[in-house]
Every structure is written in structure tokens, then in C-alpha cells.
Amino acid sequence: MANVVVVGAQWGDEGKGKIVDWLSERADVIARFQGGHNAGHTLVIDGTVYKLHALPSGVVRPGKLSVIGNGVVLDPWHLMTEIAAIRAQGVEITPQTLMIAENTPLILPFHGELDRAREGQTAVAKIGTTGRGIGPAYEDKVGRRAIRVADLADRATLELRVDRALVHHDALRRGLGLDPVDRAGLVAQLEAIAPEILRFAAPVWKVLNERRKAGNRILFEGAQGALLDIDFGTYPFVTSSNVIAGQAATGVGLGPGSIDFVLGIVKAYTTRVGEGPFPTELLDPDGERLGARGHEFGTTTGRKRRCGWFDAVLVRQTCATSGVNGIALTKLDVLDGFDELKICVGYDLDGTRIDHLPTAADHQARVTPIYETMPGWSGSTEGARSWADLPANAIKYVRRVEELIDCPVALLSTSPERDDTILVTDPFAD
Ligand code: IMP
Numbered sequence: 001m002a003n004v005v006v007v008g009a010q011w012g013d014e015g016k017g018k019i020v021d022w023l024s025e026r027a028d029v030i031a032r033f034q035g036g037h038n039a040g041h042t043l044v045i046d047g048t049v050y051k052l053h054a055l056p057s058g059v060v061r062p063g064k065l066s067v068i069g070n071g072v073v074l075d076p077w078h079l080m081t082e083i084a085a086i087r088a089q090g091v092e093i094t095p096q097t098l099m100i101a102e103n104t105p106l107i108l109p110f111h112g113e114l115d116r117a118r119e120g121q122t123a124v125a126k127i128g129t130t131g132r133g134i135g136p137a138y139e140d141k142v143g144r145r146a147i148r149v150a151d152l153a154d155r156a157t158l159e160l161r162v163d164r165a166l167v168h169h170d171a172l173r174r175g176l177g178l179d180p181v182d183r184a185g186l187v188a189q190l191e192a193i194a195p196e197i198l199r200f201a202a203p204v205w206k207v208l209n210e211r212r213k214a215g216n217r218i219l220f221e222g223a224q225g226a227l228l229d230i231d232f233g234t235y236p237f238v239t240s241s242n243v244i245a246g247q248a249a250t251g252v253g254l255g256p257g258s259i260d261f262v263l264g265i266v267k268a269y270t271t272r273v274g275e276g277p278f279p280t281e282l283l284d285p286d287g288e289r290l291g292a293r294g295h296e297f298g299t300t301t302g303r304k305r306r307c308g309w310f311d312a313v314l315v316r317q318t319c320a321t322s323g324v325n326g327i328a329l330t331k332l333d334v335l336d337g338f339d340e341l342k343i344c345v346g347y348d349l350d351g352t353r354i355d356h357l358p359t360a361a362d363h364q365a366r367v368t369p370i371y372e373t374m375p376g377w378s379g380s381t382e383g384a385r386s387w388a389d390l391p392a393n394a395i396k397y398v399r400r401v402e403e404l405i406d407c408p409v410a411l412l413s414t415s416p417e418r419d420d421t422i423l424v425t426d427p428f429a430d
Pocket of ligand 1: 011129
């Protein structure tokens with residue numbers, strides 16, 4: 001397979017960073033295609049921990065091209081800070097190793113302010129966002145008032161774009177009791193950062209089409225998870241981009257036929273950060289235990305993640321909407337030592353059994369899980385590198401997950417270390 005898309009198949013935080021890093025060794029190009037620095041990917045390579053938010057995971061590997069595609073929203077100041085931090089860890093980042101699509105919309109300081117102001121308004125408006133301005137930046141993109149990377153190259157265009165954005169934002173800010181944006185200050189800030197960003201700007205769609213024709217392997221690095229997708233997630237408690245695999249093509253400027261394999265990243269239990277429905281959430285000692293053993297705190301905001309049993313209904317659904325060919329199952333070791341484990345196999349909605357998450361928000365909030373109980377295992381799965389290293393009941397659990405979600409396991413990840421991985425199907429194999 002030439003090109004592989006990696007998507008989170010739950011609510012994000014499935015452990016994509018490690019898998020993307022593992023695959024990126026085999027890829028020539030690593031491309032982000034949606035989201036922004038709301039993402040947090042932790043990579044552990046030879047004991048060194050790298051924390052990435054906006055940068056593609058490929059940046060830490062020499063000789064790879066990392067790409068920020070047009071489907072991303074980019075905070076230029078955050079990016080430069082992140083580049084500086086990664087450089088300080090000895091990683092080289094140059095225009096040869098990092099390209100930013102010229103048509104990428106920017107996240108500006110007033111987007112973050114708006115995001116946080118809205119979150120703080122009333123309980124009714126709260127989504128539990130990361131407060132990084134992601135939603136407002138995507139709103140401006142669709143509202144045709146975004147400032148894009150290419151606009152930074154020309155002062156007159158930039159000022160025109162700023163004015164266009166401020167017509168909307170100053171009106172909105174007045175309503176929220178915020179001061180109007182300091183126009184001159186914003187233009188000056190943008191002019192100052194422009195040369196640093198423009199160094200990396202490129203017609204990404206063209207470069208990737210050429211790379212593809214030349215036989216390069218492209219790894220599309222998804223952020224967040226399919227249940228946070230703007231169309232197919234638990235709306236309105238979602239992020240503001242399409243997260244599912246189809247976005248990979250649109251988010252960089254390649255055709256849909258360029259995707260050869262979709263790898264869904266699936267955690268062996270379920271977590272979510274922020275507000276919104278979560279049918280298998282555990283507000284009991286089992287939930288506490290999953291959170292503590294799984295170190296379930298957000299990489300970006302440090303918030304405690306909500307934890308619950310594995311929900312096969314949700315993952316079957318996200319595997320379908322992303323066309324997942326195989327999953328990478330992560331954090332199985334967090335389940336070590338439980339006497340028994342539950343898997344959600346269906347929902348009860350007002351006395352009727354259903355096999356999918358309904359679309360209506362009140363139905364999503366009301367469904368109750370129907371569980372199947374499986375025996376736990378006493379041995380350890382941590383660090384296992386072959387099926388033979390796994391307790392029999394752990395293998396049974398994995399096999400049952402495959403059956404229920406109607407999708408095979410391609411990879412099994414058994415610790416944050418990159419080599420603690422059991423490979424079943426190589427997504428890049430021809
Ligand atoms: P936003 O993307 O900051 O607008 O946040 C919208 C929702 O997506 C909130 O529930 C966030 O907690 C969630 N979210 C955004 N990015 C991530 C992520 O990388 N992992 C998990 N949840 C995320």
C-alpha cells in the first residue's frame with residue numbers, strides 16, 4: 001500500500017502518536033490534514049519524550065517530509081514556539097523537512113479569545129473545547145473571512161483580509177462585552193511572524209501529487225477522533241473539522257483514490273475529554289482505575305479524561321464512516337488485572353435495542369449500554385511483542401473486539417515504547 005491514513009476511532013487520545021511514529025519510519029511524507037494545536041501527540045523515542053501539537057509526527061525523523069495541509073487551522077505563533085522547543089531537543093526543522101500549505105487558514109489571537117469567551121458564557125453554550133480558537137478559525141474559513149498563509153506575503157492583501165475579518169469579529173466582540181480588536185497591533189504581529197511562516201509555505205497539493213506519482217509513501221496523520229467529527233460525531237460536542245478518513249484527501253489536495261489503507265486507532269477501553277454523551281462512562285472505582293492506570297490526562301489541556309468500558313457499537317460505526325481496513329488496538333495493558341471486563345454490544349433506547357448511536361442529541365444522551373461480560377486476565381500484557389506473550393483471555397478479548405466491530409486488528413500496541421508492538425498486517429505492505 002502506498003498511502004495510509006491514520007484516524008482515531010473514538011473520541012481522540014487513542015494513542016495515535018506512537019502508531020504514527022511507528023509507521024512514519026516506513027513513510028516518505030507525513031501529512032496533517034485537519035485540526036490544529038488542539039491535538040496533542042506524545043512520542044517516546046529511545047527514552048526521549050517529544051510533545052507535538054501542530055507539527056506532524058514525522059518531524060522528529062530525519063529525511064522525512066512533514067506537511068501541514070490546508071485542512072488544518074494554524075496558529076503561527078504557537079507553531080514557531082513548538083518548532084523552537086523541538087529544535088532545542090536537537091531536531092532539525094527546515095523548509096526541506098516541513099511544508100505548510102499556502103491555503104491554510106490561520107488561527108489569530110481573537111479566535112482564542114472568542115473560543116474562551118463563549119465557553120465561559122453560559123452552561124448551555126459550553127462544549128468543553130481546548131480553548132485554542134479552533135472552532136472560530138474554522139468558522140472564518142467557511143465564512144470566507146479567514147486570513148490564509150499566502151495572504152501574509154503582501155501587506156495590502158493582509159490589511160484587506162484583516163478588515164474583512166474585523167467587520168465580523170468586532171460586532172461579535174461588542175455583543176460579548178469584549179473590546180474591539182487592536183487592528184494596528186494585529187497587523188504588526190502578523191507582519192512580524194510572516195517571514196518565519198512563509199519560509200515553510202508551499203503549494204502542498206502540487207508537491208504531494210508529484211511525490212505520489214514518484215512512488216513516495218504518504219502517511220496521513222489524523223488528529224482527534226471520529227466521534228469528534230463535525231458531521232458524524234456527537235454533535236454539538238465535537239471539534240470543528242471533519243476528522244474521518246475522507247478528509248485526508250481534501251485536507252491536502254489529493255484525490256480520493258490516493259488513499260490505500262485506513263488504519264483506525266482504537267483504545268481497548270473508552271475515554272473522552274470535554275462535555276457530551278458517553279454511554280459507557282464509569283463514575284465508579286473501575287473508571288478511576290482505568291484513568292489512573294492509563295494516565296488519562298489531556299496532553300494539551302491537562303484535563304482529566306472521562307473513562308469507561310469499550311464500546312463496540314461506537315467503534316463499529318466509526319470503522320464504517322472512515323472505511324477502516326484494520327485497527328491498531330492500544331493500551332490493552334491498562335486492562336491487566338481486572339477480574340472481569342465489560343464490552344458494550346448494543347444500546348437500549350426507551351426499551352428498544354438498537355445497534356448504532358442515534359443522531360438526535362437527546363437520544364444520544366438517553367441510550368443505555370447493553371453489556372457482554374468477559375473474564376479478565378491476571379498476567380501482564382505490557383510490553384508483549386508476540387501473541388505468545390499474551391494471556392489467553394487477553395487474546396479472547398481482542399478477538400471478540402474484532403468480531404464486534406467487524407474489522408481486523410492490524411497492530412497491537414502494548415506500551416508507549418515504539419517496539420512494544422505486535423504486527424499482524426503491515427498497512428504499508430503491497
Ligand atoms: P476544540 O477542538 O478545541 O474546539 O474542542 C472541541 C471538543 O473536542 C472538546 O470536547 C475537546 O475536548 C475535544 N478535543 C479537541 N482536540 C482533542 C484531542 O486531540 N483529543 C481529545 N479531545 C479533543
